[in-house]
Amino acid sequence: MERRVQPVIVDAGIYLAGRNQFFQSTEKRATPDGFKFFTGSPWVILNRRFIEYCIFGWENLPRTLLMYFTNVMLPLEGYFHSVACNSDFRNFTVNNDLRYVAWDDPPQMEPRFLNITHYEEIVESGVPFARKFREKEYLLDRIDEKILQRWRHRPVPGAWCTGRKRWFSDPCSQWSNVNIVRPGPQAEKFRRYMDRILEESKSSNSSCAQ
Structure with missing residues (x-):
């Protein structure tokens, strides 16, 4: 995990008009000990309550992680996962991107x-x-x-x-x-599929495993 979060990645496309490749700084940063990093699929489904928490962040965790993930390779594979698994939402995650x-x-x-x-x-x-x-x-x-x-x-x-x-x-x-x-018939298959993964999620504590 340290190899993914310690290098400082700069995306020049953030401040330049044209599309540019990112580059990596020569210096690295220490891994914070105030929270843990989690990664997963970049395709996530987020409910309204969690999004409100990410926006308002009453204990500032979402903003802290947002600043850190600004300079991480592939931030979509870690930001929301890390926010959820370091907060009270850790018990409401399902490890499946459908x-x-x-x-x-x-x-x-x-x-x-x-x-x-x-x-x-x-x-x-x-x-x-x-x-x-x-x-x-x-x-x-x-x-x-x-x-x-x-x-x-x-x-x-x-x-x-x-x-x-x-x-x-x-x-x-x-x-x-x-x-x-x-x-229709395919929607019924989807319902059974959702029932199965939700049941598996309830019986497992590994959704936020690093």
Whole structure:
């Protein structure tokens, strides 16, 4: 962990108009002993109460960590994690970024690109997100067609678009009560997936493990 937080990283793009590469200072800083550092996925879901705490920070921890993470490599992989796990929110974290990712063995710096061979695994997993995709990947078209039942160049059908599919008329010229959302089969898989990871989180104390 010290190798990630002790080097001082400067992103020149903060104060220059053009996009520039960051650079690292020759000096390093000592690791603070007033809090611990935690890292994880850069994709996080944050509730309103936690965001209010990060903004107002009644005991100044969020601001202190924000100043420190300003000069850390990949701050999105540590800031919110460190704030949560050094505060009263430590018991309300779930160690899961809700993404389907295909890694090489051993893992490389970036996951593999997903393609049509991953379709069945993605569908069965129940996760709502996945990465990463190439541009114009056929797998995305398959998901649109089979899971979302999305018509070509049209929005996903629902209460906001209830007309019949005809080549000469716009199905979205008719709609019903958009406040009523009925879950489909994939939404039910997602519900079971969420129930499982929440149950696992309750029975585990490792969400804030370093």
